[in-house]
Amino acid sequence: MAAVIDVQGVVKRFGSTIALDGLDLQVEAGEVHAFLGPNGAGKTTTLRVLLGQLRIDAGHMTLLGRDPWADAVELHKDLAYVPGEVNLWPQLSGGEVIDLLGRLRGGLDPKRRQRYVDLFELDPTKKARTYSKGNRQKVALVAALASDVPLLLLDEPTSGLDPLMDARFRQCMHEYRETGGTVLLSSHILSEAEALSDRVTIIRSGRAMESGSLAQLRHLARTKVVATVERMPDALAELPGVHEVTVDGQQVSCQVDPAGMPALLSVLADAGVQALSSQQPTLEEVFLRHYQGGEDG
Amino acid sequence: MADSFAGTGALVRLALRRDRLLLTLWILGFAGMAGFSAAATVGLYPDEGSRVQAAEIVNATGALVALYGPVYDPTSVGALSLFKLTAFGAAITAVLFVFVVIRHTRAEEEAGRLELLGAGRLGRLAALSAALIVAFGASLVLGVASAGSLIAAGLPVAGSFAFGLGWAFTGIAFASLAGVTAQVTTGARAGRSLALIAVAVAYALRAVGDVASGGGNWLSWLSPIGWMQQVRAYAGDRWWVLLLPTAMAAVCVPVAMVLRSRRDLGAGLLTDRAGPSQGKLSSVSGLAWRLQRTVLISWAVGFAAFGFLLGSISDSVTGFLDSPQAAEYLQKLGGTDALADAFLAAELAIMGVLVAAYGIEAASRLHGEEEDGHAEVLLATSVSRGRWAASHLVIALMGVAGVLFVGGLAVGLGAWVATGDAGQVGALAVAALSKVPAAWVLTGLLFLLFGWLPRAVPVIWGVFAVAVVVGEFGPLWDAPQWVMNLSPFVHSPGLPAPNASLVGLVPLTLTAVVLLGLGFVGWRRRDLTTP
Ligand SMILES: Nc1ncnc2c1ncn2[C@@H]1O[C@H](COP(=O)(O)OP(=O)(O)OP(=O)(O)O)[C@@H](O)[C@H]1O
Ligand SMILES: [Mg+2]
Numbered sequence: 001m002a003a004v005i006d007v008q009g010v011v012k013r014f015g016s017t018i019a020l021d022g023l024d025l026q027v028e029a030g031e032v033h034a035f036l037g038p039n040g041a042g043k044t045t046t047l048r049v050l051l052g053q054l055r056i057d058a059g060h061m062t063l064l065g066r067d068p069w070a071d072a073v074e075l076h077k078d079l080a081y082v083p084g085e086v087n088l089w090p091q092l093s094g095g096e097v098i099d100l101l102g103r104l105r106g107g108l109d110p111k112r113r114q115r116y117v118d119l120f121e122l123d124p125t126k127k128a129r130t131y132s133k134g135n136r137q138k139v140a141l142v143a144a145l146a147s148d149v150p151l152l153l154l155d156e157p158t159s160g161l162d163p164l165m166d167a168r169f170r171q172c173m174h175e176y177r178e179t180g181g182t183v184l185l186s187s188h189i190l191s192e193a194e195a196l197s198d199r200v201t202i203i204r205s206g207r208a209m210e211s212g213s214l215a216q217l218r219h220l221a222r223t224k225v226v227a228t229v230e231r232m233p234d235a236l237a238e239l240p241g242v243h244e245v246t247v248d249g250q251q252v253s254c255q256v257d258p259a260g261m262p263a264l265l266s267v268l269a270d271a272g273v274q275a276l277s278s279q280q281p282t283l284e285e286v287f288l289r290h291y292q293g294g295e296d297g
Numbered sequence: 298m299a300d301s302f303a304g305t306g307a308l309v310r311l312a313l314r315r316d317r318l319l320l321t322l323w324i325l326g327f328a329g330m331a332g333f334s335a336a337a338t339v340g341l342y343p344d345e346g347s348r349v350q351a352a353e354i355v356n357a358t359g360a361l362v363a364l365y366g367p368v369y370d371p372t373s374v375g376a377l378s379l380f381k382l383t384a385f386g387a388a389i390t391a392v393l394f395v396f397v398v399i400r401h402t403r404a405e406e407e408a409g410r411l412e413l414l415g416a417g418r419l420g421r422l423a424a425l426s427a428a429l430i431v432a433f434g435a436s437l438v439l440g441v442a443s444a445g446s447l448i449a450a451g452l453p454v455a456g457s458f459a460f461g462l463g464w465a466f467t468g469i470a471f472a473s474l475a476g477v478t479a480q481v482t483t484g485a486r487a488g489r490s491l492a493l494i495a496v497a498v499a500y501a502l503r504a505v506g507d508v509a510s511g512g513g514n515w516l517s518w519l520s521p522i523g524w525m526q527q528v529r530a531y532a533g534d535r536w537w538v539l540l541l542p543t544a545m546a547a548v549c550v551p552v553a554m555v556l557r558s559r560r561d562l563g564a565g566l567l568t569d570r571a572g573p574s575q576g577k578l579s580s581v582s583g584l585a586w587r588l589q590r591t592v593l594i595s596w597a598v599g600f601a602a603f604g605f606l607l608g609s610i611s612d613s614v615t616g617f618l619d620s621p622q623a624a625e626y627l628q629k630l631g632g633t634d635a636l637a638d639a640f641l642a643a644e645l646a647i648m649g650v651l652v653a654a655y656g657i658e659a660a661s662r663l664h665g666e667e668e669d670g671h672a673e674v675l676l677a678t679s680v681s682r683g684r685w686a687a688s689h690l691v692i693a694l695m696g697v698a699g700v701l702f703v704g705g706l707a708v709g710l711g712a713w714v715a716t717g718d719a720g721q722v723g724a725l726a727v728a729a730l731s732k733v734p735a736a737w738v739l740t741g742l743l744f745l746l747f748g749w750l751p752r753a754v755p756v757i758w759g760v761f762a763v764a765v766v767v768g769e770f771g772p773l774w775d776a777p778q779w780v781m782n783l784s785p786f787v788h789s790p791g792l793p794a795p796n797a798s799l800v801g802l803v804p805l806t807l808t809a810v811v812l813l814g815l816g817f818v819g820w821r822r823r824d825l826t827t828p
Contacts, residue, residue, distance in 0.1 A: 051677050053825040073681045081677035087670030087828060089588065090484065093572025103579040104678035125571040129483065140674075153677075 004029045004182045010059030019045040021206035027184050034197035035186040038291045042206040043186040047153050077106045080144035084155035086136040088128035094139045095124030101143040113146040134160035152183045190283050202290045209290045221286045224279040226253040230272030239263050304419035308427035312401045324439045332446030337774050338378035352377050360643040363504045366526045375452045375531025387525040388500050390464050391471035394432045395492040398475035401428035404485035425557050432472035440465025456531035463525040470521045470542035473549035480556035508610045581680050585688035593696045596655045600704035607644045608711020642791045648704045649732030652697050656740040659693035664754045670828040697736045705729025728792035734805035735785040741812030748819030
């Protein structure tokens with residue numbers, strides 16, 4: 001399948017700050033792609049680069065096969081964006097904003113609009129000045145979902161929604177994917193990424209750390225191994241891919257990379273292993289490791 | 298009750314920290330302007346005979362009296378030196394402190410920053426009190442600094458203080474009024490506009506009063522700017538008049554505080570009504586018009602009223618001397634040739650300057666919309682940068698022309714009513730349009746800044762102030778011609794005077810076009826800024 005979003009080695013600097021530092025990102029057609037990373041990692045910057053609002057300093061990228069900067073106007077007919085911080089004109093009503101944005105994108109279907117207004121229980125007659133944060137976000141979401149476009153760029157779209165609305169949003173995402181739409185969704189909520197996305201990219205300091213399906217990411221992560229052995233093997237800590245070895249009497253526990261597993265198992269077998277348990281990392285652990293440390297820590 | 302003021306001190310420090318550079322520059326600017334004018338006049342009119350002659354020319358020239366007020370004591374060098382700065386300077390002081398108060402009250406509230414601070418130990422009235430304290434304090438510093446600079450220029454001490462304090466108390470009066478208007482509306486822009494309309498009305502009232510009677514009539518006494526004149530610095534020093542602005546502050550401040558204590562954060566006196574559930578807006582130009590129409594219509598109404606008023610007194614100001622000697626005096630005092638040529642030309646010149654402020658304000662919406670994050674939302678739809686920028690620029694550029702046309706028409710209608718001569722109406726409307734290109738140059742400069750250096754956009758107001766001052770006071774200060782030429786207003790034709798040259802229109806229009814074009818080049822290639 002063709003990549004809807006193809007970002008290769010993109011660099012974006014703001015003065016001396018390097019916001020994107022050789023970012024790679026591929027989003028395939030028809031997938032929901034979660035974009036995760038700590039605060040200031042460069043998620044919003046990536047979305048704004050893809051919208052042609054920021055000019056890149058180096059690298060190459062295409063959006064729906066075209067140049068996001070040069071062809072911005074044409075491209076924007078085929079996508080909708082929900083910003084992380086939804087700022088609306090205080091004197092316009094929510095309904096007016098939805099209709100305006102829809103028309104500027106090339107028209108919106110009144111039936112869809114009504115459906116999403118109802119689904120999100122939005123009062124479209126209120127002035128934007130008087131909306132709560134979550135309701136402003138709903139206005140942007142309804143405007144995005146009501147226009148029939150093949151690509152959605154969403155920047156933490158649920159950060160202001162209550163759990164019920166969050167569930168409705170997830171339902172919308174499932175429906176949208178059924179119709180073949182593609183979504184790039186930046187988020188801090190792991191359960192959301194897990195529930196919605198086909199693939200994930202983790203970004204830190206403007207660089208993609210990991211990209212793949214959740215199963216792959218899990219697989220790539222370290223497994224915790226606990227064994228009871230007859231003799232304590234001395235070379236354990238030196239084995240490649242084995243970390244955080246702790247010894248407690250006859251019991252030894254350690255973290256091991258997938259590549260280090262065969263060597264570890266043979267050492268443990270030689271040491272007369274009597275009991276062995278291994279534990280897959282939780283998603284939290286996978287992410288936290290990428291958020292915090294360097295490449296290996 | 299004391300709790301309501303908790304945190305005021307911290308907010309005062311914050312405001313001073315944010316405004317220290319701006320306030321210092323403004324205060325130095327005012328003091329410098331006063332001192333320079335005094336020193337220049339002392340040099341120009343060393344003996345009493347020449348001063349009396351100059352003052353009598355001013356007082357006999359209705360245009361000058363309407364625009365600036367009379368010289369109250371022809372023998373006094375101080376009164377002559379500062380006649381142009383008395384009411385006019387008071388009006389600028391008023392505008393400055395309206396901006397300061399709104400900036401630290403409603404604007405902060407609208408931006409949501411007060412909400413953040415308010416969660417700390419901060420009283421309900423802290424922001425308002427802090428803004429007023431800063432404005433009052435800065436007014437007084439401005440007054441005393443100006444007095445010092447006048448004394449240094451060789452003017453009498455008592456008169457200099459009367460003058461400086463006259464400015465200071467005008468600032469205090471209008472700062473207090475802005476404290477009230479900030480409570481009434483939910484938007485900072487609207488609150489500021491209300492207070493600025495009051496400044497304009499005050500200026501117009503005193504113009505009518507001064508023309509009707511040399512010493513001013515009851516209309517002048519209704520105007521806080523008229524009070525500044527009635528202090529009669531260097532011409533009697535009537536200190537008691539300062540009680541009037543003090544009383545105005547004494548009324549406005551408690552009213553503002555009561556209004557603030559009774560309302561919620563973010564709310565105004567008028568609550569928001571529900572809007573339509575379906576929108577009719579379908580283009581960025583429609584949106585821009587929706588956002589800008591109120592401001593544009595207000596300016597047009599203001600110009601219509603101002604123009605009609607001044608037009609209708611044009612017959613009572615025809616008596617002015619036409620000896621070559623008088624013309625020379627006027628030239629030195631008055632700045633542009635237009636002033637010496639005709640009252641109506643002078644009036645249109647003032648309109649030309651004022652309308653430039655409209656052009657800047659309207660085009661600044663681009664910057665405001667970007668800073669507020671609205672541009673981000675629009676430019677994510679299939680709207681090009683060019684089209685979006687054009688949507689606001691067209692309103693600014695066409696608005697300048699429209700407002701001037703309305704103003705010129707109103708002057709003509711006023712003159713028609715007063716003199717029964719309808720022949721001038723069309724000519725005046727066209728003459729007003731000749732001021733369009735100069736205003737466009739400043740709009741163009743703003744767009745150039747917006748395109749290349751968006752953070753520097755507010756600098757345009759400084760450029761505007763310098764252009765006005767150079768145009769008004771350059772000749773008096775004997776500024777070199779090249780300095781004078783920097784002000785676009787100097788190049789506007791002095792229509793409807795018969796010998797006015799139209800040559801300036803070509804370079805002005807070209808400059809505006811080039812600035813706009815360069816602005817577009819920058820805007821199309823720069824990063825969008827985020828809130
Ligand atoms: N206009 C700008 N000028 C200067 N630096 C900027 C600008 N915009 C972003 N940055 C910097 O670029 C980096 C990436 O910011 P970005 O907003 O993309 O992060 P993010 O991943 O969206 O973070 P969050 O999860 O907090 O939303 C940060 O270090 C930020 O400070
Ligand atoms: Mg972000």
